[in-house]
Amino acid sequence: MTASPAAVAGKSNRAVLLTVTCLGQFMVLLDNTIVGAALPDMQQRLHTQLTGLQWIVDAYVLLVAMLLLSGGVFADRFGRKRVYLTGVVLFTAASLLCSLAPSVGWLIAGRVLQGVGAAALSPASLALLVAAHPMPQERVKAIGLWAGFSGIGLAAGPVAGGVLTEAFGWPAIFLVNLPIGLVLLLVGLRHLGESRNPGAPAIDVPGTVLSVLAVGVLTYGLIEGGARGWTSPVILGSFAAAAVLVVAFCAVEARRVAPMLPLGLFRQRLFTVSNTAMVVVGFALSGSSFFFSQFFVYVQGSSILRAGLQTLPVSLGMVLVSPYAGRLAARYGYRVVVTIGLALAGGGLLALGWVHADTGYGNVWWRLAVVGIGFALTMSPLTGAAIQSVSPQEGGLASGISSTTRQIGAVLGVAVLGAVVRNRQSGGGSFEAGLDSAFVAAGAVTLATAVFTGLLLARSKPVGGPAVAHRPTGSEVLGTPNEVPVKAS
Structure with missing residues (x-):
């Protein structure tokens, strides 16, 4: 019995969607490990100390950590395809900025934008995948492939980072994202279908802002404390501000109907x-x-x-x-x-x-x-x-x-x-x-x-x-x- 054209087209679209979402997650996970291999070259060419290297890594991870939950809600509420492609564009553009960065400050700024893009791209890619596979068995297989590509990205990072940095210098580890991002954008615009969940909760803007500020200020104190002195007014002030922001975050979350982090x-x-x-x-x-x-x-x-x-x-x-x-x-x-x-x-x-x-x-x-x-x-x-x-x-x-x-x-x-x-x-x-x-x-x-x-x-x-x-x-x-x-x- 021959499958209907609609069924064949449906399988084809799912194959494209699976490829696009897995490749997007691969790009994000690759970036998690590829940077570590290039840190020595960054330190030498950008004339930075250990503190600068810490910010290059933490600027990215901080934004991913604090925006990940909001990224999933954004995808549900405003459209999974829209949020996914927005994340792809932002991550790719930020990668270009990182590769062209003339100083540590510019590189850190690029890493911040990369983190925002990743926090949109990663949960939206899984949201697209889940929405396209309503049957539990198909969904489990799709998520397994998605997770498998994540693992490949993690494993490939150190080797790819070493090869690219040795051959072309540290900017190459960011330039590798450009062709991937361009392919994802072109194929995604043409082949991805849109879906959303109108019952998704409202965005918890106060909770998101307070969480980013609290962890960011605490991170600043921990990274800069060694250079400025642990008892300097700026460092002590940053720890005090972090404590106040954590208390404010808990107070806000306890009163919201749909908090980003239900304390209960x-x-x-x-x-x-x-x-x-x-x-x-x-x-x-x-x-x-x-x-x-x-x-x-x-x-x-x-x-x-x-x-x-x-x-x-x-x-x-x-x-x-x-x-x-x-x-x-x-x-x-x-x-x-x-x-x-x-x-x-x-x-x-x-x-x-x-x-x-x-x-x-x-x-x-x-x-x-x-x-x-x-x-x-x-x-x-x-x-x-x-x-x-x-x-x-x-x-x-x-x-x-x-x-x-x-x-x-x-x-x-x-x-x-x-x-x-x-x-x-x-x-x-x-x-x-x-x-x-x-x-x-x-x-x-x-x-x-x-x-x-x-x-x-x-x-x-x-x-x-x-x-x-x-x-x-x-x-x-x-x-x-x-x-x-x-x-x-």
């Missing part, structure tokens, strides 16, 4: 424990990854290309193990898998604290792999635990909050561990000694969190199936029934 969710112990652990995952993983390439280049004397290859065991470990983390949690329980994962990651980071200039790579790569495997075992189960702790109607929001807490941890990790390195150097130690202290600190925090989850991560097994895989945000994950398809323009 944190009354559930499983939700609170899983998100606390997710902050530590972001803190330790991103904070330590910030220094991997710098260790190989500055301490062991590797080239930028070789350093990119040498950091690959972390991302490969994550990509290879992540697909099995949910299944393991379904079989053995959240508590067991998460606690073992955190213990492995913490042990790997502590082991990195004993690596020195004369340590052979044969005694380094397995430590990196253990870190990647450990964190891979934690992320999906922690998100699954957060989702299980709330009602089905709040599952998408819980997933988005889990992603946001991890990103907040990433912002703080780069800032705090950078401060550890700077303080060790200012006390007369070497850069190598500072890195050792940073890795040990990250490992100690991670191991302490393993004890925390081992004691408090309740309700050990998922109900009714495997742990839910990590998904970015919003009501789009739920497949809410009040979808309104709109013909493509």
Whole structure:
């Protein structure tokens, strides 16, 4: 029996949509890891210190962290295609600005715009995918492919960053986004259909603004404290302002009908424990990854290309193990898998604290792999635990909050561990000694969190199936029934 032309056209359109959304997410995830390989070259050519490198990374992660939830609501409310393509345009234009940046200040500005674009692009891509696959089995397969491309982007970043930086210099890592963005825009305008959810909640503008300001001011204090002095009026003022903004954020969110962060969710112990652990995952993983390439280049004397290859065991470990983390949690329980994962990651980071200039790579790569495997075992189960702790109607929001807490941890990790390195150097130690202290600190925090989850991560097994895989945000994950398809323009 031959399929009807309409059915063939429908499958063709879904294939195009799947390609476009996966490629967009690939571009965003590639940017997460490709920058790390280029940091040594940026430091040399832009004549910046460690503080400048921290801002280059955190400017992007901060905006992604604080706008991710709002990006999902924007997509539902104003049209998934519109928000997705707007994110593509902004991310691509910002990449061009980054590649042309004549100074650290301009590069940081470009990274801020990239973060805004990514916060629109990523949740909207998943929203488009979910809206186009109403059948649960088809949806699971589509999300699996989408997540798979994310993993490829993470794994490809260090190698691509090393190759491009070695051959053309750091601007090339941003220029690679231009052809991808152009293809996404042209194909998306022609082939993507529009959809929206008119029942989506209103945008929580006060909550969004206060959250960005609070985390931004706190990050400023943590990054600049080492250079300006921890007791300087500016730094003390920034910490005080951050505290006031956090209190204001909580007060505003408690009174809003549809807050971006419903504080009542944190009354559930499983939700609170899983998100606390997710902050530590972001803190330790991103904070330590910030220094991997710098260790190989500055301490062991590797080239930028070789350093990119040498950091690959972390991302490969994550990509290879992540697909099995949910299944393991379904079989053995959240508590067991998460606690073992955190213990492995913490042990790997502590082991990195004993690596020195004369340590052979044969005694380094397995430590990196253990870190990647450990964190891979934690992320999906922690998100699954957060989702299980709330009602089905709040599952998408819980997933988005889990992603946001991890990103907040990433912002703080780069800032705090950078401060550890700077303080060790200012006390007369070497850069190598500072890195050792940073890795040990990250490992100690991670191991302490393993004890925390081992004691408090309740309700050990998922109900009714495997742990839910990590998904970015919003009501789009739920497949809410009040979808309104709109013909493509």
